[in-house]
Structures are given as structure tokens and as C-alpha cells.
Amino acid sequence: MRFRNIGRTLLLGVALLASGASSQAPERRVIRVTAERFTFTPSRIVVNPGDTIEFRLTSDDTAHGFRISGTDVNVVIPKRGMPETSVTITAPAPGKYAFECTRMCGAGHNFMRGELIVREPRQGAPR
Amino acid sequence: MDFHFNKLEKDDGSLDFHRFVIILNHSFSPRIRFVGELELEHAFVEGLEEGGELELEQAYVDFLLTRSFNVRAGMLLVPMGIINERHEPPVYQGVERPFVDTVIIPSTWFDAGAGIHGEIGRGLRYRAYAMAPLNALEFTADEGIREGRLKGSQANVRGVAFAGRTEYVGTPNLTLGASLWRGETGFAIRRFDTPVRVAEVDARYKLRRLETRGQFAHVSIGNAAALNDAIQRTVGISPNVASGLRGFYGEAAYRVWAAGVSKDLVAFLRYENFDTQHRMPAGFLPLKEFDRDALVMGVTYYPDPDVAVKADYIRQRNQSGVVKSPNSFNVGLGWWF
Numbered sequence: 001m002r003f004r005n006i007g008r009t010l011l012l013g014v015a016l017l018a019s020g021a022s023s024q025a026p027e028r029r030v031i032r033v034t035a036e037r038f039t040f041t042p043s044r045i046v047v048n049p050g051d052t053i054e055f056r057l058t059s060d061d062t063a064h065g066f067r068i069s070g071t072d073v074n075v076v077i078p079k080r081g082m083p084e085t086s087v088t089i090t091a092p093a094p095g096k097y098a099f100e101c102t103r104m105c106g107a108g109h110n111f112m113r114g115e116l117i118v119r120e121p122r123q124g125a126p127r
Numbered sequence: 128m129d130f131h132f133n134k135l136e137k138d139d140g141s142l143d144f145h146r147f148v149i150i151l152n153h154s155f156s157p158r159i160r161f162v163g164e165l166e167l168e169h170a171f172v173e174g175l176e177e178g179g180e181l182e183l184e185q186a187y188v189d190f191l192l193t194r195s196f197n198v199r200a201g202m203l204l205v206p207m208g209i210i211n212e213r214h215e216p217p218v219y220q221g222v223e224r225p226f227v228d229t230v231i232i233p234s235t236w237f238d239a240g241a242g243i244h245g246e247i248g249r250g251l252r253y254r255a256y257a258m259a260p261l262n263a264l265e266f267t268a269d270e271g272i273r274e275g276r277l278k279g280s281q282a283n284v285r286g287v288a289f290a291g292r293t294e295y296v297g298t299p300n301l302t303l304g305a306s307l308w309r310g311e312t313g314f315a316i317r318r319f320d321t322p323v324r325v326a327e328v329d330a331r332y333k334l335r336r337l338e339t340r341g342q343f344a345h346v347s348i349g350n351a352a353a354l355n356d357a358i359q360r361t362v363g364i365s366p367n368v369a370s371g372l373r374g375f376y377g378e379a380a381y382r383v384w385a386a387g388v389s390k391d392l393v394a395f396l397r398y399e400n401f402d403t404q405h406r407m408p409a410g411f412l413p414l415k416e417f418d419r420d421a422l423v424m425g426v427t428y429y430p431d432p433d434v435a436v437k438a439d440y441i442r443q444r445n446q447s448g449v450v451k452s453p454n455s456f457n458v459g460l461g462w463w464f
Contacts, residue, residue: 081387
């Protein structure tokens with residue numbers, strides 16, 4: 001009985017690994033980002049190249065900006081209680097792309113930064 | 128910016144335009160930025176701070192290098208506790224800042240310095256600065272180290288202070304922080320050292336409409352007995368400075384009306400315990416009226432997320448059988464943009 005359970009666990013592990021490899025295929029992802037003086041949560045976002053990423057942006061306080069360097073993304077996140085802002089991009093080439101608040105939101109405004117990391121594609125992964 | 132109506136028990140009420148703040152920012156380039164904050168306290172400035180204070184609370188240049196490593200220099204806010212770096216009225220409950228963030232952590236605490244900051248991994252932030260120290264000659268029994276702030280004004284840097292904070296913001300709705308300030312503060316008394324250490328931990332958590340926060344802070348002052356003796360020889364009265372100060376608070380705020388802009392009302396309750404005579408040096412007795420606690424209850428109405436209309440009642444007590452701490456009723460209007 002015990003060996004059977006171990007066998008099942010191993011099989012499950014293999015299946016999970018296989019599904020991890022296939023996750024390299026471009027996919028559509030929805031990423032919710034909350035802005036609050038002076039933080040983006042999450043502040044580090046990891047995606048695969050070619051993924052279609054929909055950012056859904058809300059604020060817990062005042063209006064903030066959201067710009068991702070090296071992309072066309074540059075939008076305003078409205079104040080708390082207002083509808084969310086949505087912006088969709090295709091993940092660019094592998095690398096690190098800083099994102100930051102572009103609307104002066106207080107003396108800690110410079111802290112308000114994050115990083116979009118686009119992974120290198122795995123060898124053999126479908127494109 | 129905020130102005131208040133404060134009514135202390137058995138005293139006349141007062142209206143005070145407490146803070147008027149101007150923030151200046153400039154980007155020399157995407158990687159080199161200036162931040163400035165000029166604050167006028169109590170509406171006007173008369174010589175010797177009798178009427179108010181004009182303070183340069185922040186004026187620094189940031190050199191933004193990487194996510195994990197950046198450099199800044201100039202007039203810096205000490206990275207200490209929940210309030211000091213984010214001290215505008217819409218971000219805290221109550222008309223006045225918490226007592227712990229006033230008499231244990233002397234916010235707004237700022238001084239000249241330079242240091243590094245950044246974020247590592249999934250939301251671990253740090254700041255580490257070398258800064259001008261405090262002046263031990265100005266320490267007091269009731270407000271601890273508060274009057275010792277040099278505020279970047281021709282500060283003596285015979286001993287440089289270290290200030291650091293780490294903050295975890297990687298989990299949505301949770302912020303955990305720990306701060307430390309260490310410095311030699313006895314530059315005006317050459318015969319002995321007066322090392323000071325301020326340590327603090329804090330947490331904030333949001334669960335749907337409920338927002339909670341808590342903070343614990345401790346200050347230790349080395350050679351406090353010698354410091355008291357030295358000041359007594361100079362001015363004739365011992366300031367009765369403690370060797371240990373301690374304060375903590377817990378707060379729960381509930382968004383009773385959360386229907387968007389102009390329909391946003393928060394009720395809160397905060398318990399604070401703060402003692403600026405927590406540990407006394409040998410030969411000195413604590414003044415019990417400075418072992419205080421306070422229950423603060425009130426509401427904040429946000430007609431806009433950046434505008435806060437506040438009202439609260441503070442029931443304050445102390446351990447003295449002679450001197451009473453006054454209760455108070457306060458109303459305030461604060462805004463930030």
C-alpha cells in the first residue's frame with residue numbers, strides 16, 4: 001500500500017513537471033496589481049516571452065501612474081473606489097523591465113517601482 | 128496638510144493650522160531625481176520658534192541604479208516606524224499622530240545624511256543611511272529624545288548615526304517592518320559617551336474592510352545618569368532623562384461605509400501605552416505622570432481618498448496619583464496631493 005502511494009506521488013510529480021514545461025507556451029494571464037503610497041503589490045512579476053498579459057490596476061488610495069519602461073504601457077490608476085484600469089500587452093523579449101508610478105503621489109514617490117521579468121524561453125519549449 | 132480643533136479637558140479649545148506642506152520634485156533624468164518637502168508648522172514663524180516652525184523635512188537626490196541598489200543623499204526622513212516616512216493625515220487614523228510616534232519615535236524625524244535603498248526578491252525593502260546624530264543635551268523626561276533632533280541644521284557629526292529599516296511588502300495586504308537607529312549623541316559633552324539606540328517593529332494588515340496595525344518601539348540611552356548630572360551642572364535642574372523609553376500601540380479600523388469616492392467612512396479604536404521613564408539610571412526615580420496610556424476612538428470620513436475629515440476622543444491616563452493627563456476631543460481636516 002505504502003509503495004503504491006509513493007508510486008502515485010512520483011507519477012503526480014512527473015505530470016506536474018510536464019505541465020511546467022508546457023507552461024512555456026504563450027498564454028493569456030491576468031495580473032492584478034494594487035498601488036498604494038508607495039508600493040506596487042506585487043512589485044516583481046515574472047512572465048514568459050510572448051505571453052498576453054492583462055494588467056488590472058487598482059489603487060488603495062490616491063491616483064497613481066503605471067508605466068513599464070521599454071513598452072507602450074503608460075496609464076493612470078484611478079483613486080480608491082473608482083473602476084480598475086486594464087491594460088493588455090504581449091510580453092516583450094526576455095529581460096528586466098522596470099515599472100514605476102509616473103504621477104507624483106507624495107514624498108515617497110520614488111520608492112514606487114517594480115520589475116517585470118520576462119524569462120528566457122526554455123530549450124525545447126514550444127513557441 | 129491639516130488643521131485642527133483641539134479641546135483639552137478643563138481647558139479652552141484651540142484652532143491650529145498645524146501643517147502646511149509643499150512637496151517639490153524634479154527628475155534630472157529617469158535615474159537622477161530630486162525630492163523636497165518644506166513644512167510650515169502652526170501657520171507662521173516668529174523668531175525662536177515661538178510661533179511655529181519652518182522645516183526642510185526632505186531634500187535629497189536619488190540615484191536610481193537597480194531595483195536592489197540605489198543611492199540617495201541630502202535631507203532624509205529617518206526610516207523608523209509606520210508614521211515617520213508616511214506622515215500625512217489621510218494615511219493614519221486620528222486627528223493627531225499616535226503618541227508613540229511622537230514621544231518615543233520623534234516624528235517627524237529627519238536629518239542630513241546619505242545611504243542606500245532598494246528592494247530584494249519578492250517585496251523585501253531596505254533603507255540604510257548614515258545620518259547626523261541627536262543632541263543628548265536636549266533630551267527631556269516627558270518627550271524623551273524628541274528635542275534632541277538636530278534637523279540638519281549645522282549638525283555636529285563627531286559621531287555619525289546609523290539608521291536602517293527593512294520592510295516586507297511581498298504579501299498582499301500585509302506589511303511587516305523593523306527599524307533601528309544607533310548613534311553617539313553626547314558630542315556636546317566631551318567627558319563621556321551617550322550612545323542611543325532606537326529599535327522598533329511594526330505590522331499592518333488589511334482584511335476586506337478591516338485594517339489593523341501595531342507598533343512597538345524602545346529607546347535606550349547610555350550613561351543617562353552622567354547625562355543628567357552634566358545637564359544639572361549646566362542649567363541647575365536635572366532633566367531626569369531615563370535610560371529606557373518604551374511605547375506600543377494596536378489599532379483596528381473598520382470601513383463602515385465603503386461605497387466608493389465620497390462614500391467612505393472609517394471608525395477606529397487605538398490603544399497606546401507609552402512611558403518615557405520606563406527604565407531609570409541608578410539613583411534616579413521615574414516621574415510616574417510620564418508612564419501613560421491612551422484610548423483613542425473616532426471616525427474618519429473621506430470625501431475623496433486624499434481628503435480626510437476626522438473626529439476623535441482621547442481618554443488618557445497615567446500612573447501618577449497627583450498629576451492627571453487630560454482627556455481631549457479633537458476635530459481635524461487633512462489633505463494630501
